[in-house]
Amino acid sequence: MPDPATADLRHPAAHRPGQADPDWAAARRVLVVRPDNVGDVLMTGPVFRALRAAAPAATLDLLASPAGAAAAALLPEVDGVVTASVSWQQLDVVAGDDPDAALVDDLAARGYDTAVVLTSFSQSPWPAAEVLRRAGVPVRVGMSKEFGGGLLTHWVPAPPDAEHQVDRMLGLLAAVGVPSRGVELAVRIPDDAATPLAVVGARYAVVAPGASCPSRRWPAERFAAVVQGLAEDGLTVVVSGTDREAELVAAVAGEVGVPIAGGLGLGDLASLLAGAEVVVANNSGGVHLADAVRAPVVELFAGTDTVDQYRPRSTRAEVLTRPVACAPCRQLVCPFDQECLAVTPAEVLAAARRLRSVAVSVAG
Template identity: 85%
Template structure:
């Protein structure tokens, strides 16, 4: 902050007497990110920075059941605490204290610090209160709103539009942990299986699923992309979860190879790593492809802001349409999904450009 300007930050932010934590002396650090797979993969640069700053510490992740699987792909993570935390539930299970079991679990682990990671629309204060009750002495997070002393190191929030990785690294930097780079990374397990017998050595991956309907480009348009890439001489693997089996079959048609529910996350990482191009919605698959260096064409719905989530570790083209209602964060679009009013020919052209660069 320039010396000639008054400090107008809230007095609870960067409080006097609360200097940077001594990360080098810590033995156990908990990183809190109870979100989806893609959100966990974006914490890779956070763990890389913490590993350098706290070389003797065991670094653990507090994850949701959905996001926990991604921890195995980040080599810096020593352990995972899996929990369905109250502050991430749309329909909270009745009870006087839904996080009591989590508090007891964390209290028994002896953490020296908790780093609470959030998107700009999330609050760190519920997680900070759980950490306080569990006796974790250092609690770091960022927020716009005041939450008392629940965070021992409260960092004022950056601009909303900042990329999620930069937001998290900025939080660490304000607490004395320098960045070690913003690129994503992922460790492919030694036992990961890539179905090369099915897809061969020259292939594309199409992932038509997403966490909610509002993020899904229409299946018929994905199917047209599959047909075009197959006509280019590529085997096209169409991936998805077991629940997305019908969608995967419809998109694959007779031109693609349907792979629904047969791949673990490590297997999917191995498959994506060898792809000439990946075509997907804004989903965890995009962040996984980004982490393993696969070229990406991303169909980005208006549920979020592109610049907060765009791939930056690999070659990528993000395709969307600007709309007045974005970012809406709706699970189901109440209109006609104008943000994804994109024809297959535009997506195929982007995929071909990325493949040409790779071959060149």
């Protein structure tokens, strides 16, 4: 009897031994599917870098959500973007018999010969694979734990759930013949990026108190205390957010911060973060953008996800969280008291000062 510890117990349809890898050198139109948020798209940078080296003659496009599409313009290797609100990323029941019909027609008209479906550990590639099959994309690559028939032409078994998202995506590529070109995040700051540097001055910090859902947001009053402490350290403190976060931004800025709610595109924000002595933010796209421009970052990480899957690795960073039994919960609103974010302003200020190499003791 074969040793169960060494036997290949993968599903027989998954990445079959002897299966030929896609001919990347011959690829002409490649679509990368990642219809998620800004941070998820920013983390695809190493994927596009690897694909550009493997398929130098190909056009590399990204299928992105409306929220994530803005990040694509900052990735140097992305040639074009297909923006869609796909059915498999909606929280509510999608109306209509075929909500992705228009997307199928659009993809078919673009004539992709290869598609790579990127997912987190809790997402399935199979709905995207079916859309791609219907659109006539002949090579469809994805990663999954569960069986989905023949919808993927190259089905790669999933790694352990805790693997970093960048490593997960690069592992998918490596399994189909695309070597890594490095795990570091990188973005291209537009030449016309506008930043409020005249207001900010030479030495400043950026505090970003927003997040995609309430369960990820550290309390506003604690952010305000951090703004006060950074200002006492002699920094101008810019508090940034979207126009919908104007009330939150104003509350956190108080009398000492510089509130900027809306008015900055993602390229503008990248330019702003690049010059900051430190960035303080929730687990959000802002953290990944800071990571990509090498700004030191203190991240307040809620228990909605697992830290090691999303930890900043391209810059100096400290991730502050509390271990809790209910994590990772993936809840939009915490049903408890956000014990995972029971971090004090003093701890955040201490982390920020360590990253700035400023020997300042924190009272209390």
